[in-house]
Amino acid sequence: MSSQIPMTRAGYERLQEELKHLIRVERPRVVDAIAEARSHGDLSENAEYEAAKDRQAFIEGRIQELNDKIARAQVIDPAQIDSDKIVFGATVTLFDTETEVEVTYQIVGEDEADIKEGKISVTSPVGKALIGHRVDDEVQIRVPSGVKVYEITDIRYE
Template structure:
């Protein structure tokens, strides 16, 4: 069975590597120290500090595994190899919805680095899926959970 690849920008991969380093060198040792301290309190069956620290250790170890897999199977996309006016991962796209006056701009990134509040949308989102591979000037119908959006791509950079 083939492993899933994780499309991402070079910047996104770098951020994951930094997070992994922080988890391994800072967070993991902190949690281990909390577990040691909580064990010193005695009876573990009714030790909420110990249970809390063990739960946190589970979350940290799970995130470490998740990041390691994403980095191992990272597919770093070089947007400069795609036509200048073609929508791809790593590029920003501006479009105007039919009947609207205000254009919307999003940067399409890998799922691991998406942050809608920062204008970064996942390549797996309905908007990105509909726009990927399209070019400036094209009209696109986007199927979203809220209905269909008809848009015209006004800029790709």
């Protein structure tokens, strides 16, 4: 039996939009590309045909993957969470005790993680280390460059 995949409403909607785009736009486009490549004759030496078939296989695989993730999605609305601890969906502000720099991350599902947007996966080393902690806790997190020590200065659910 498959396990549920936690994600925010925004992450769930992004997956649905990608699925719609693949089904409505990309799938018909690749079918047309295959038909066009077939019209050029000999398929054994037809690079366009091979590329289109590869693209089709990728699209169909991604459609299956998205359908599976959407079916197993456990949508969590951070605004509905009332906790003083860090749990999935929390937006956490951390103070790096070494560099004295403050950073803010939202803890999200794997498919939503994007460090440029300040979103880290609940399954990442940082995400795992933060879960269950409270404001003013000091957290040691093992990162590739060693151990970072952060003080939790704020937890929000929005």
